Amino acid sequence: MQKTADLHTHTTASDGTLSPKELIELCKKENISAVAICDHDTAAGAAEAIKCAKDCGVEIIGGIEISCKFSGEFHMLGLFVDVFDQSFLKACRQLEEFRMRRNMKMIENIKNNTTVTADDILNASAKRDISHIGRPHMACALVDKGYANSITEAFEKYLSRGKMFYEEREKFSIKESIDIIHKAGGLAVAAHLNHSVKNFADLDALLKILKGYGIDGAEAYHSSMPDYYTKYMLELCEKYDLGISAGSDFHGKLKDAVQLGKTYGEKPISYDIVRKLKSRMKK
Numbered sequence: 688m689q690k691t692a693d694l695h696t697h698t699t700a701s702d703g704t705l706s707p708k709e710l711i712e713l714c715k716k717e718n719i720s721a722v723a724i725c726d727h728d729t730a731a732g733a734a735e736a737i738k739c740a741k742d743c744g745v746e747i748i749g750g751i752e753i754s755c756k757f758s759g760e761f762h763m764l765g766l767f768v769d770v771f772d773q774s775f776l777k778a779c780r781q782l783e784e785f786r787m788r789r790n791m792k793m794i795e796n797i798k799n800n801t802t803v804t805a806d807d808i809l810n811a812s813a814k815r816d817i818s819h820i821g822r823p824h825m826a827c828a829l830v831d832k833g834y835a836n837s838i839t840e841a842f843e844k845y846l847s848r849g850k851m852f853y854e855e856r857e858k859f860s861i862k863e864s865i866d867i868i869h870k871a872g873g874l875a876v877a878a879h880l881n882h883s884v885k886n887f888a889d890l891d892a893l894l895k896i897l898k899g900y901g902i903d904g905a906e907a908y909h910s911s912m913p914d915y916y917t918k919y920m921l922e923l924c925e926k927y928d929l930g931i932s933a934g935s936d937f938h939g940k941l942k943d944a945v946q947l948g949k950t951y952g953e954k955p956i957s958y959d960i961v962r963k964l965k966s967r968m969k970k
């Protein structure tokens with residue numbers, strides 16, 4: 688049987704619904720050999736998994752997903768990072784502070800305009816921690832109190848950029864994020880560019896800029912990335928000598944259509960992707 692992997696997953700350290708330990712158990716059940724835990728703006732999930740997973744038979748890859756300054760959304764994955772590195776942890780504390788300040792403002796907006804309370808929002812997460820919760824937890828609380836019929840609708844009506852309860856968050860630039868990841872020994876990989884860029888000419892131009900910044904790779908397979916986009920990503924990765932990554936972006940129940948270890952069309956992820964990315968670390 689071919690070895691498989693997943694290089695983009697979330698846990699209860701951010702907006703996933705499985706704890707790091709539960710995620711490892713699911714990897715074992717699904718026969719997934721390696722998993723990168725890439726929580727939003729924190730490596731706490733990966734660190735917890737590494738601590739509790741010694742000799743469990745699943746390779747845990749230290750990871751993070753950093754939201755960067757960009758005209759729209761831009762997420763940078765750090766893969767193979769040393770999640771115990773002191774300067775990396777300092778950067779993570781700063782990211783958590785950025786998130787906490789944004790969350791406080793958004794919770795205030797929600798409280799002032801609905802019957803949803805701060806407690807309702809915190810209770811939608813497992814950790815109840817203001818510096819780790821995200822908009823999906825706000826969406827859950829809004830749905831629970833009847834302000835929207837689904838998480839997607841809550842985003843469309845209230846939480847997406849420019850909508851009623853939205854607040855901007857301080858962010859590191861793309862270049863700063865790449866440098867943070869490199870200093871911690873990791874590979875900087877652009878996540879799901881299909882969320883950031885629709886036009887292929889713009890995608891080519893962006894990857895050229897990212898390469899100049901020192902990026903190592905990009906996701907060419909993701910649960911939301913249609914095959915035609917994957918095809919173009921593979922061409923551009925070749926053109927700019929970028930590593931190819933693949934991840935489901937598993938969040939557990941929060942995005943229940945996404946399966947662990949699977950990308951678009953329920954394609955499994957070969958462990959060869961991990962092997963090839965690792966070879967880039969030694970360059």
Ligand code: AMP
Binds near residue numbers: 754838843
């Ligand atoms: P945050 O980092 O707290 O701003 O929230 C980011 C999370 O919200 C990510 O997991 C996204 O997948 C999720 N998200 C962003 N936009 C939407 C949307 N329109 N519908 C559902 N989830 C979304």
Ligand code: ZN
Binds near residue numbers: 697701702703727938
């Ligand atoms: Zn998420």
Ligand code: FE
Binds near residue numbers: 752762878879
């Ligand atoms: Fe993302």
Ligand code: FE
Binds near residue numbers: 695696697752936
């Ligand atoms: Fe993600």
